[in-house]
Amino acid sequence: MIKYFIVLLLFFFVSCGSNKSKLSDNNYFNRNYFYNDSLKVGIDFDKNVQFREISFDKEKEFRQLLKSNKLSSKDLFLVAAAKEKGLEMYFFYQNVPSSSVKSNNIKTVISDTVNNTLFLEKQKGKRKVLGLVKTTSAKDNNSSIFVNDLLNKIAIDSLNTRKISFISIFMNNFPDVHPNPLFASKKLESAPIKSVGGEDDKFQFLSTVNASISNNKLYDTLIVGYEKERKEKFNSLIIDLSNKDDVYKDNAVFGKISEIAKENQVIMLNEDHYYPKHRLFAMELLETLKGNGYNYLSLEGFNSKSSEKESTPNYKNGIYTDEPYFAHFIRKAIALGFTVSGHENFDKGIDRELGQAKNVIKILEKDPKAKIFVYVGHSHIEKKNEKKKWLAEYFKELSGINPITINQTVICADTKQDLTLMPCKYFNDTTKVKSSADYFLVNNMKPSLKIIYPNAAFKKAIIRGSKFSDYKNKQVLVEIVDFKEFDLMKNLAIPIESYLMIPKNGTINFELPTGKYHIFIKTEDDEIIYDDDLIVG
Missing domain, CATH: 3.40.50 (Rossmann fold)
Known part of the structure; x- marks a missing residue:
């Protein structure tokens, strides 16, 4: 049973837009600790850091700096801010050519006083983390001290297992408003920490998020074992x-x-x-x-x-x-x-x-x-x-x-x-x-919806989406929201049903009671590929 205090927690959620770098797909967060399981990069930030959407709105401003370091927004894997210090932080990842590897642990900081920017690098073997720290106000004149301390907290090929847990993954990826259980399930399944098996935390949280999705083979498997x-x-x-x-x-x-x-x-x-x-x-x-x-x-x-x-x-x-x-x-x-x-x-x-x-x-x-x-x-x-x-x-x-x-x-x-x-x-x-x-x-x-609406006439609904062809071999999450509830509460409205489906020939179809609905279709990467009203009947 999931411990009761989860109900009391305020969920902290890092949203991911369609313009995010693919490097951020394996980002994990627990309060001020960050880890990327694919890059094997961890950063134990100071308190009161805020993780933000993975996008680089400073690209034009720092075009020359990026160019000289052979960087682009595709190399971006993390965006954070320390608001009380007036700092914005952008972190990039590079694989360094073998010929340029001179040391196993290189740290450098370059200061740009004109643009109020500090540029840091930390390298281990062929792998390098680069950070752009922008001072946005005069709140803190010790940004160079902050950056030097930050360098020591960037760990390459090192995970602090005490800082990452299934509960933190659940909290960060299953928010209290309009969650995506398919995305949360993926994050829990691919978590960089070990499950002890049986009815442990991983099972509990996986079962919780998958219980929200009908026709779900993973949920069925979990419950059979349970x-x-x-x-x-x-x-x-x-x-x-x-x-x-x-x-x-x-x-x-x-x-x-x-x-x-x-x-x-x-x-x-x-x-x-x-x-x-x-x-x-x-x-x-x-x-x-x-x-x-x-x-x-x-x-x-x-x-x-x-x-x-x-x-x-x-x-x-x-x-x-x-x-x-x-x-x-x-x-x-x-x-x-x-x-x-x-x-x-x-x-x-x-x-x-x-x-x-x-x-x-x-x-x-x-x-x-x-x-x-x-x-x-x-x-x-x-x-x-x-x-x-x-x-x-x-x-x-x-x-x-x-x-x-x-x-x-x-x-x-x-x-x-x-x-x-x-x-x-x-x-x-x-x-x-x-x-x-x-x-x-x-x-x-x-x-079944037929139990919920025993007197309703069910009819086939077909929807088409421009992005469906990209998911012809992948399951997507179809959320069906009663239109009156959606009109009243928008993203606070809870679906009457959620299905896992694979688009076929650019379409998705299912049966619903006659009426008006709002449909969301989400991917396991937390992208919304369909968001529109639907009339059945």
Whole structure:
């Protein structure tokens, strides 16, 4: 499970335009540390450096300097700024001819007082890094000291593994506004650090970004491995339980939960954060709960501000809503009249679980008869745990209400049914299931827009793009945004679906419900090659 503090992080994103140098494709960032995996160049900058779009707007100004050093914008791999010092920095890379290699470690600095510029070089064998440092103001008169210190921090053929991590790669390449999960996936897969295997950070972040993309072979492979051990453990048991009178399947699951909802004020359901099918079940459950007096939906990691367009889910709501089916879950809740809020604890001075419980209780303080659907990740539903107290246990103690808890994260099995609901008594002793949940759910639902829009007429849509021919053998990311949401929120709008597709004969086609949409098509290099409206029908 991705640690909760990721929800609280402010993402720092380095955008890459279509004019960027190809040398920057393998750039990685972690706060003030930079590394390029292809060039094998690392720079450990001073604090408060800002990395910028890879373009060279000073090319005309320094034409002569570039020419004399046989440089062009194609050699540019990094642009940064130290605003408090009034400095802009441009870094270039060269392979030096063997005949000109005189030393294994050359450092030089050339000062140009007329143009307020320092030009630095650092060479190791045949490989050279050249830097152009421009003073943009009189904020700091010690730019030469800064540059000499910078030279010592440029490392060729050296990676500081303590400075690069999968979490930093995730943060820098999966921003909180209009992310490109295909690009983020590529950066994580090709990261210059080792994965320890299993459910490590690389797996977690790869699964998170790929969960946002349908028809995704990488995601499928990740999940097959993730579920393998549990399926081996539970397959035979679930088959044995299938004929029990108190084991419910498919539509009967909703009938049973309806009975539970009539008699109980709070139901807690958990999810695995990289499972769209878990969000789909939660969405399908909303009507059942609404019919039994539930009017409140409380979500983990969810931000809602009065200044936002609260009637529509958007990227500012939090990292989990980035995934299209989580957004569908929220849309339906709003449409049914639920009051949607977040119970995340942002107070560092209080235990996270206690803070979350108190935030849910605030709903009861305003409306003592409120019936609340609490949706969380993994262990937050635990009412009894030897190692720590979780949200559900704190809530039970403080409110005096025993929430009914349903766990859909622990048990995986190959079943003919989409849904199988079982009481906890079948898992108390013999199976060693580490959960105190009241019910366990096997969820094998298959997310589809036809479930989201059951009454809609679907028709084939064909789009053509001038750049599609460049990607006839490459997958691109097709993001489909409801036009009303796009018109309202622009890049804050979350797609109703995202597909991986390969253009054929300069076209891309797919089925959609009749209506109006806005389509983005993005590449794994983070280029947008299509950005236009589409009417289907």
